[in-house]
Amino acid sequence: MTRKEYNKTVDMYSGRLFGYVLKCLQNSEDASDIVQDVFERLWNHRKNVEVEKAKTWLYTTAHNALINFAKKKARMDLYGDNLPERSQETESRFEMKEIVDMVIDTLPPLQKSILLLRDLEGYHYDEIGEMLSISDSQVKVYLFRARRKIKQQLKEFTVLYDVSEQGKY
Known part of the structure; x- marks a missing residue:
């Protein structure tokens, strides 16, 4: 070069x-x-x-x-x-971006990297696999697991948020 x-x-x-x-x-x-x-x-x-x-x-x-x-x-x-x-105390209302960022931060490093490369940067499975020295199928599995974990945690947060909001009124 x-x-x-x-x-x-x-x-x-x-x-x-x-x-x-x-x-x-x-x-x-x-x-x-x-x-x-x-x-x-x-x-x-x-x-x-x-x-x-x-x-x-x-x-x-x-x-x-x-x-x-x-x-x-x-x-x-x-x-x-x-x-x-970051402070562990949370305010009663978050913007959705802050919530998603917090959930993404809980992912293992490899899942987080794959998720960000695919969903944020827009790379294809084969490119991500080459970058991280893993197979395309491993990329898909890790991406599926990361998305599933995010979805589950967002559901849990929504339930907790709904319960805490009910007590305010």
């Missing part, structure tokens, strides 16, 4: 890659750091990455970086260096 091809790759994929990482982390500073690190790795490996496969390489590297970030954060939480977390 030449310098010109690298710059074109950055222009083509940086926005969508940032959106994907941001959706996973819900923190723009951390997302920016990871995306910058991914593009730095691409630059360091540019001689080994074919231009046609740069997109797949970027998303695979970003996915692995997200998993490493989650593991590091979990270790820090275990040792008492808690990062600021």
Whole structure:
């Protein structure tokens, strides 16, 4: 990959890659750091990455970086260096987007990545499989499980919300 091809790759994929990482982390500073690190790795490996496969390489590297970030954060939480977390207290009314984001955050990292790549970014099953080094059928299974879990949790939330609202009147 030449310098010109690298710059074109950055222009083509940086926005969508940032959106994907941001959706996973819900923190723009951390997302920016990871995306910058991914593009730095691409630059360091540019001689080994074919231009046609740069997109797949970027998303695979970003996915692995997200998993490493989650593991590091979990270790820090275990040792008492808690990062600021969302408040557990919820207001009586949420906007639907906030509710869905909270539910998506509960998904395992692989399911979350697949769901975001498919539903947010619009990638096909084969592209996602290639990015995450899994088969198309595994992508479909994980996506089905993620959607089923979201649907179940949204149903539970709706029941809880309805019960709490009945007590107010």
